Amino acid sequence: MTLSDQPPAAALVFQTLLAHGPLTRAETGRRTGLSPGAVTKVATPLLADGWIAELAEPAPKRATGRPATLIAVRGERARFIGVKVTADELIGVVADLTARPLVTRRAVLDSRDVGTVVLAIARLVEELRAAVPTGPDGSGGGGGQDGSVQDGGIHSIGVTISGDVDGQTGVVQYSPFLNWHRVALAQLVETATSTPTVIENDVRALTVTEQWFGAGAGLSSFALITVGAGIGCGLSIGGRVVSGAHGVSGEVGHLPVGGTERTCTCGNTGCVEAVASTHAITEQARAATGDPGLTMTQAVRLAHSGDPEVRAVFTRAGHALGLAIASVANLIGPERIIISGEGVATYDLFADQVRETFAARAFGAAAECDLLLRPLPFEEWARGGAAVAAQHLFAPPK
Amino acid sequence: MTLSDQPPAAALVFQTLLAHGPLTRAETGRRTGLSPGAVTKVATPLLADGWIAELAEPAPKRATGRPATLIAVRGERARFIGVKVTADELIGVVADLTARPLVTRRAVLDSRDVGTVVLAIARLVEELRAAVPTGPDGSGGGGGQDGSVQDGGIHSIGVTISGDVDGQTGVVQYSPFLNWHRVALAQLVETATSTPTVIENDVRALTVTEQWFGAGAGLSSFALITVGAGIGCGLSIGGRVVSGAHGVSGEVGHLPVGGTERTCTCGNTGCVEAVASTHAITEQARAATGDPGLTMTQAVRLAHSGDPEVRAVFTRAGHALGLAIASVANLIGPERIIISGEGVATYDLFADQVRETFAARAFGAAAECDLLLRPLPFEEWARGGAAVAAQHLFAPPK
Incomplete structure (x- = not known):
């Protein structure tokens, strides 16, 4: 199962659980405007494929009625690498599906030319991949039976950079501080790392994590x-x-x-x-x-x-x-x-x-x-790249 | 039936038909992301209560299959009065549910004090009510069996004014050119006209009509x-x-x-x-x-x-x-x-x-x-008030 095949209601339920979970099905319905039947319908394949899970602990019992089961996103289901490019260094992070950081690394940039930066990103990705812990639940090594989660458990990479970045086409239109014009960065990193890659403006990516998990x-x-x-x-x-x-x-x-x-x-x-x-x-x-x-x-x-x-x-x-x-x-x-x-x-x-x-x-x-x-270190910015990659689970770039 | 009792999907279908109709059920589903079953489910009560209708003319037959029936909003189902307040005059319009203008009138403002303006609005509303044609379909005089459409077929009034206008509470917080501070305008007009009234910033109201029916x-x-x-x-x-x-x-x-x-x-x-x-x-x-x-x-x-x-x-x-x-x-x-x-x-x-x-x-x-x-005369701005009133069919103000 790939999430991008799921109906829009599935994305809505998943993103609501990501930002506000764990929630009961009833509360998920209230927050999404979906009927209880519709929530159950879209949640079933997500449960079956391990994207969400029912928590063992039930929600506090209400005055009347049965205790309701809480559902939540399974953070360990997929991992993402986020890389923030600055003028003189790269900051990288491996995060889980809930953008929880697992490992961070930095690398100095000797030059700002495209080839050097792409190679340095590929090397940092390798280093992060090697450093990522394989949990006792085995989530780091395996992956989905249908191959949607890759070897090493890294689903995709999100690279963030300042300037006019077109996330849909994967092209850096213009980055003043690197003096880049029309660089197909997503494709270059994807080729160098053999891993699906998305790119985004760095501030917009940080805004995504603030919206989902931060002060927004x-x-x-x-x-x-x-x-x-x-x-x-x-x-x-x-x-x-x-x-x-x-x-x-x-x-x-x-x-x-x-x-x-x-x-x-x-x-x-x-x-x-x-x-x-x-x-x-x-x-x-x-x-x-x-x-x-x-x-x-x-x-x-x-x-x-x-x-x-x-x-x-x-x-x-x-x-x-x-x-x-x-x-x-x-x-x-x-x-x-x-x-x-x-x-x-x-x-x-x-x-x-x-x-x-x-x-x-x-x-x-x-x-x-x-x-x-609100001080946010560059590791938080790199986490933004991982969050943007996770966002594309439901809406893959063109 | 009042539309505000309908599920969110009903508002989505209705607003999609308003902006893009007539459409087939299948095309409505594609544009809203709802399944064909969900479209049929929310469309049924809207059809039964006359908010939307099936067109007699079927859509052009495709190469294979049966001709699909088009559905569209019934403009005559409800009428709205829009009033734009300027520094020296009022511009009023009666529009149908699709914001099609039926009658327009202007009235000079002698003074900018709250009482004078509210009275002038009430008088203009009476004039518009009297001038509105009663169509051969009887739509102007009757109204829904449940009373949701009022006497004279006017469902509600939308007054628009420049400045800091809180549409949710119906209060003009500050209007520099009238020198108004914290005026509960919606309530005052509602009392003077005995008709439900909403208010909105005039530019935002014009933006609503441009979004639904204009260059947006x-x-x-x-x-x-x-x-x-x-x-x-x-x-x-x-x-x-x-x-x-x-x-x-x-x-x-x-x-x-x-x-x-x-x-x-x-x-x-x-x-x-x-x-x-x-x-x-x-x-x-x-x-x-x-x-x-x-x-x-x-x-x-x-x-x-x-x-x-x-x-x-x-x-x-x-x-x-x-x-x-x-x-x-x-x-x-x-x-x-x-x-x-x-x-x-x-x-x-x-x-x-x-x-x-x-x-x-x-x-x-x-x-x-x-x-x-794009030149837009003040009558278009007044139409914005009617469109804002129509918007509140699904989300009544507090």
């Missing part, structure tokens, strides 16, 4: 804004991550907030990224101090010690981020905006300005949007 | 940007109009695009609306010409005659709109952006600048987003 679980809508080498944004509306009709969405880094004459990587001026990215902050701190060799770490130290010019650089970045966050709140009206990325390590330096600008620019009730600071 | 039909996502007294935006993603978790969404008019020291109605500077609204254009043209009595019509005439200062005002507005449109494309990635509103009457004066700025600021493949200019 159970929300009607949320945005994830990542601050670091770039300024990214993932959007989840009505339980679905917005991917953009043409592959582009969440490009909050290029909102034209003005306030700078610095030229952005995209060629325009006034972009959020041109003021608030790690690189932009470092360059502005160098200009402010007149020290062309100043590092980000030194800039942070100067700001903490009260240097007014360097502090002003962080305040300006905070203002640009506050404008970007307010723009997302005003346009989409999410329940919550999660702020993450490497940049949150120094968030104390601009947090006040972010909140002040947000409060001033949020329109009406948009100000009620919950701002949540 | 069949698209995976689109945005509607309206240019006029304000700059508004409606978003449709995955077949649903985005309403915002806190009631605010689509506030593109307050994106901080900079380029002006003019103070916006929201109290900030740099907003799109502070440069590109009708009022902002008129004021800037007055400043440019030194004529404090200059009207918008005169400003347009001066621009058409080639006055460089006045032309520059329109170009600046076009640049701000181009930035706003690019921001929506970069953040949401819609398939199409529809540009409408009263302001499109003078769109030739800034169209070039809009396209130039959009092309420069759209990030990567976001530039492939289709920009569509």
Whole structure:
């Protein structure tokens, strides 16, 4: 059995159990809008093929009636490898069907050319495959009788990368920091690893794990804004991550907030990224101090010690981020905006300005949007790749 | 029978027929992901109660097999009144279940205080009720045997208004141009007209009709940007109009695009609306010409005659709109952006600048987003109110 042959109701039941399980059949029906009969009908083949299981422990007995049996996704049924590509390293993880991480590894990237990166991904995948523990339940070694789970228990790979990534066709249309144009990355990794591979924009992939298992679980809508080498944004509306009709969405880094004459990587001026990215902050701190060799770490130290010019650089970045966050709140009206990325390590330096600008620019009730600071290490981003691969169980890429 | 008692699958079938019908049962199943049996099951009570009907004409016969029967929504089954409130007049329409307009009327507003506006709405509703034709099929006078369709065949009223409108609670939280705060408008109109009433933000309501019956039909996502007294935006993603978790969404008019020291109605500077609204254009043209009595019509005439200062005002507005449109494309990635509103009457004066700025600021493949200019008179906006009322057949407001 492959899950992609199952009816849409099966995907709905499975994903509901993934995000909210264990649940009784009755509660699964309430949450999906399916009748009890329909839940039982789609659950039966999923049970038979080991994708879900009945828990031994029954749900607490209600005042009247029989105790109801809980059903849940069997995490060990399939494993996925997630790889996040940054400018100078790869971060890899093996996760189970519920995106629980089992093993993580990192690998330095010597070069950014396509061939080197693909080879490095293949080597990291081999290393992860070798390191993955084979559980006492035998789940690591075997696989489904129909071959849907491959040798070593790895079902598929999800590679995530920043830029304009078309998950449907598996092509990186444009990745500014790698300077890649139209790279058929999914196919290249699939050939190098002999394992089905999907690719996704890294922020969108992280948004998927936040939606299913993180600070976005159970929300009607949320945005994830990542601050670091770039300024990214993932959007989840009505339980679905917005991917953009043409592959582009969440490009909050290029909102034209003005306030700078610095030229952005995209060629325009006034972009959020041109003021608030790690690189932009470092360059502005160098200009402010007149020290062309100043590092980000030194800039942070100067700001903490009260240097007014360097502090002003962080305040300006905070203002640009506050404008970007307010723009997302005003346009989409999410329940919550999660702020993450490497940049949150120094968030104390601009947090006040972010909140002040947000409060001033949020329109009406948009100000009620919950701002949540949430550090997520790169291993979490890699886990996003595994979650995206798991998502494709029901909807394989073209 | 009331439709809100029907299972979710019934709403899915009904809305699919509304947007894409007439369809065969098989095609309805394909589009909804429901099995043929499930389609037949939910269609039976809808047929029995006259919400949908089988067409006499069968679908074109296929090479083999019996001709399939088409099913379609019966537009005459229920009627709705839509009212759009502007700063100085009301525009009303009676539409059938498929949002086909039957009668339209306008009424001047003498004052913007709540009592006056509610009374004027009640009077307009009476006028529309009296003017609505009673068809030879008797649909205008009767109603369902269970009373679900009211006297005169008007099922409910949908009032639309710009600002922060909470459709779920029926409260206008804030409407800047009427200077209303926390007005329980739905309840007030319901009491004054003795007819169930829902309210909605006017741009969102227009987005609903564009999604079902207009330039957004069949698209995976689109945005509607309206240019006029304000700059508004409606978003449709995955077949649903985005309403915002806190009631605010689509506030593109307050994106901080900079380029002006003019103070916006929201109290900030740099907003799109502070440069590109009708009022902002008129004021800037007055400043440019030194004529404090200059009207918008005169400003347009001066621009058409080639006055460089006045032309520059329109170009600046076009640049701000181009930035706003690019921001929506970069953040949401819609398939199409529809540009409408009263302001499109003078769109030739800034169209070039809009396209130039959009092309420069759209990030990567976001530039492939289709920009569509589409004049929609206020009667279309009023029709949006009727469509929103019809939407509540399946999901009555709290």
